[in-house]
Amino acid sequence: MDAGLAEAAARRLAEAGYHPRVVAADGEDGxxxxxxxxxxxxxxxxxxxxxxxxxxxxxxxxxxxxxxxxxxxxxxxxxxxxxxxxxxxxxxxxxxxxxxxxxxxxxxxxxxxxxxxxxxxxxxxxxxxxxxxxxxx
The missing domain is CATH 3.30.505 (SHC Adaptor Protein)
Structure with missing residues (x-):
């Protein structure tokens, strides 16, 4: 996932009342x-x-x-x-x-x-x- 996509996801989730940690990284690395x-x-x-x-x-x-x-x-x-x-x-x-x-x-x-x-x-x-x-x- 790229940083721009992660930022957009975090913003949309916050607008919906959710505040998870959103990380832009390689998922295989956990x-x-x-x-x-x-x-x-x-x-x-x-x-x-x-x-x-x-x-x-x-x-x-x-x-x-x-x-x-x-x-x-x-x-x-x-x-x-x-x-x-x-x-x-x-x-x-x-x-x-x-x-x-x-x-x-x-x-x-x-x-x-x-x-x-x-x-x-x-x-x-x-x-x-x-x-x-x-x-x-």
């Missing part, structure tokens, strides 16, 4: 000056989780982000940081939802209603790995 965090939430789809996020999340904290690979075009990963802070592990879930359709009854538009994700994968993130380890649950 934001170490205010770490550790209870949660790191990302809204961009990733193919690897930056280890800096694990390092900047307190033990027991969560890293949550959309996940995308060549074979899996969409999903969500939720990693819990280990007690020693040296790794994180969790699950990859494929969301069981469908796009909203204009004119469909509200009950048919409910996302994932009454269903759990069918595909779960255990995964972990450790220093020095280009991609998280992925294996069957």
């Amino acid at each position: 934001w170490a000056p205010e770490a550790p965090y209870d949660r790191v939430l990302c809204t961009a789809s990733l193919q690897r989780v930056p280890f800096a996020w694990v390092e900047q999340t307190r033990p027991g904290g969560l890293v949550v982000t959309p996940w995308k690979t060549t074979l899996q075009p969409h999903g969500m990963v939720r990693l819990r940081v280990a007690d020693d802070g040296a790794s994180a592990s969790g699950h990859f879930d494929q969301p069981m939802s469908r796009p909203l359709r204009p004119g469909a009854p509200a009950s048919r538009r409910a996302l994932g209603r009454g269903r759990m994700a069918r595909h779960h994968r255990l995964m972990g993130v450790r220093p020095g790995r280009a991609r998280p380890a992925v294996g069957p649950a």
